[in-house]
Amino acid sequence: MGEMNLKMLLESQTLQRAPFPVPMGWYFVDYSENLKPGELRNINCFGQEWVLFRSEDGAKVGVTDPYCPHLGAHIGHGGKVCGEHVRCPFHHWEYDVNGWCKKIPYAKLMPPVTKKQAVLRTLPTIEKYGMIWSWYHPACEPPAWELPYIPELEDATGYTGKRRGSWTANTCIQEIAENGPDVAHLKFLHNAPMIPPVEVSYDGALMNIDIGRGYIVGKSYGPGLNVMRFNQKNPATDQPITATMISYTVPVTHAQSQMNMCFRHVDYAAGSSELAFTLKQIDHMIGAAEGEESAGFESVDFIVWNNKRYRPNPLLCDGDGPILQFRKWFKQFYVEVDPTQV
Amino acid sequence: MPEVRVKARDGSDHIVAATVGAPLMEALRDGRLGIDGTCGGACSCGTCHVYIQAEWLDRLPLKSSDETMMLEALGEFVPLKDNSRLSCQIPVNDALEGITVEIAPAVE
Numbered sequence: 238m239g240e241m242n243l244k245m246l247l248e249s250q251t252l253q254r255a256p257f258p259v260p261m262g263w264y265f266v267d268y269s270e271n272l273k274p275g276e277l278r279n280i281n282c283f284g285q286e287w288v289l290f291r292s293e294d295g296a297k298v299g300v301t302d303p304y305c306p307h308l309g310a311h312i313g314h315g316g317k318v319c320g321e322h323v324r325c326p327f328h329h330w331e332y333d334v335n336g337w338c339k340k341i342p343y344a345k346l347m348p349p350v351t352k353k354q355a356v357l358r359t360l361p362t363i364e365k366y367g368m369i370w371s372w373y374h375p376a377c378e379p380p381a382w383e384l385p386y387i388p389e390l391e392d393a394t395g396y397t398g399k400r401r402g403s404w405t406a407n408t409c410i411q412e413i414a415e416n417g418p419d420v421a422h423l424k425f426l427h428n429a430p431m432i433p434p435v436e437v438s439y440d441g442a443l444m445n446i447d448i449g450r451g452y453i454v455g456k457s458y459g460p461g462l463n464v465m466r467f468n469q470k471n472p473a474t475d476q477p478i479t480a481t482m483i484s485y486t487v488p489v490t491h492a493q494s495q496m497n498m499c500f501r502h503v504d505y506a507a508g509s510s511e512l513a514f515t516l517k518q519i520d521h522m523i524g525a526a527e528g529e530e531s532a533g534f535e536s537v538d539f540i541v542w543n544n545k546r547y548r549p550n551p552l553l554c555d556g557d558g559p560i561l562q563f564r565k566w567f568k569q570f571y572v573e574v575d576p577t578q579v
Numbered sequence: 580m581p582e583v584r585v586k587a588r589d590g591s592d593h594i595v596a597a598t599v600g601a602p603l604m605e606a607l608r609d610g611r612l613g614i615d616g617t618c619g620g621a622c623s624c625g626t627c628h629v630y631i632q633a634e635w636l637d638r639l640p641l642k643s644s645d646e647t648m649m650l651e652a653l654g655e656f657v658p659l660k661d662n663s664r665l666s667c668q669i670p671v672n673d674a675l676e677g678i679t680v681e682i683a684p685a686v687e
Binding site for chain 2: 350
């Protein structure tokens with residue numbers, strides 16, 4: 238016997254669940270329908286509390302840091318939406334959705350900094366897909382990419398599907414998303430009939446993944462948005478049918494993630510074989526299809542996610558998927574704040 | 580402690596002692612010469628505006644863009660002069676012994 242590699246045995250003692258900061262990216266905040274004109278409330282995501290508000294005319298949504306730059310009052314406790322602005326309860330300073338101070342009701346001179354820049358941290362926030370999305374960057378940099386057009390959610394006529402789900406995992410997004418390229422677990426954790434072939438390519442913030450040679454074709458737009466299209470032939474007609482799972486996970490903290498999903502399909506005629514088949518596809522995605530032995534993520538993945546620890550030096554074998562390339566791609570979303578600037 | 584010669588808003592003359600390393604604003608504020616210095620040196624309140632006697636101007640640090648912006652904003656309310664400065668932006672040192680300033684009008 239050669240000398241024993243002790244690190245192999247003892248590294249476990251130093252492992253952490255999620256040894257990463259919150260990654261930058263576009264993230265789902267809420268469904269648009271859940272925020273009424275003039276409404277203001279506190280939310281928790283990206284490792285802190287934020288104040289979410291909608292302008293009185295309904296057109297603008299803001300996500301701001303809670304603490305007023307003036308004297309630190311919590312804008313989400315007693316604050317109010319005034320027109321397009323959010324107003325601090327303490328001295329009625331007002332801020333727009335970009336964090337610029339627009340009004341100090343008693344100051345004769347507006348502090349010059351208020352004319353130069355935002356003084357309250359806000360997150361760039363847009364509404365798309367019927368949802369509110371915010372761009373999180375630890376150093377307040379502007380968005381580095383745009384959210385894509387998703388016909389299943391944005392084409393007003395061709396698609397339908399009201400199913401949605403939301404689950405909380407006690408780990409970080411990277412660990413959740415790593416299950417994509419980790420195709421071997423599909424056979425063993427989910428009882429898939431085989432380990433499907435996988436092809437992954439990366440282009441900036443975009444990850445393209447093809448599992449099972451076209452069976453599942455997915456695109457990840459940074460850490461916070463995944464569009465997975467499941468393509469199968471309808472046995473009744475032998476024609477391919479696509480059902481779509483859109484998932485949008487939010488880092489609640491650096492180590493806790495809220496997974497949100499919605500499921501969309503072509504708006505087939507009631508009673509058609511296409512409709513019956515595509516609904517079964519969606520059942521399959523969430524592991525609820527009757528007569529199937531495979532297990533959806535809900536029942537099995539969480540047991541692993543909630544209890545695992547991140548292995549920075551994983552022991553991989555020849556049948557594993559391209560895990561390390563995935564990790565290298567994901568690393569771009571971790572950015573540090575220059576401590577000399579704050 | 581360098582001495583500062585001050586003309587107050589009512590025209591009266593005063594001498595106050597300033598602390599080396601502290602902003603000139605503090606000596607004027609603590610001498611109750613009509614300077615508030617509310618923001619503590621952040622160039623955000625404009626309550627420490629003074630006119631510096633011309634011969635001293637070259638011995639002062641250059642204006643930052645924040646100070647310039649605040650002086651411009653002040654100019655909408657009170658006379659802005661070439662020798663206008665925010666006294667919070669002037670750290671006192673021994674070379675300023677005898678510096679002479681006039682307190683600018685308050686913003687009403």
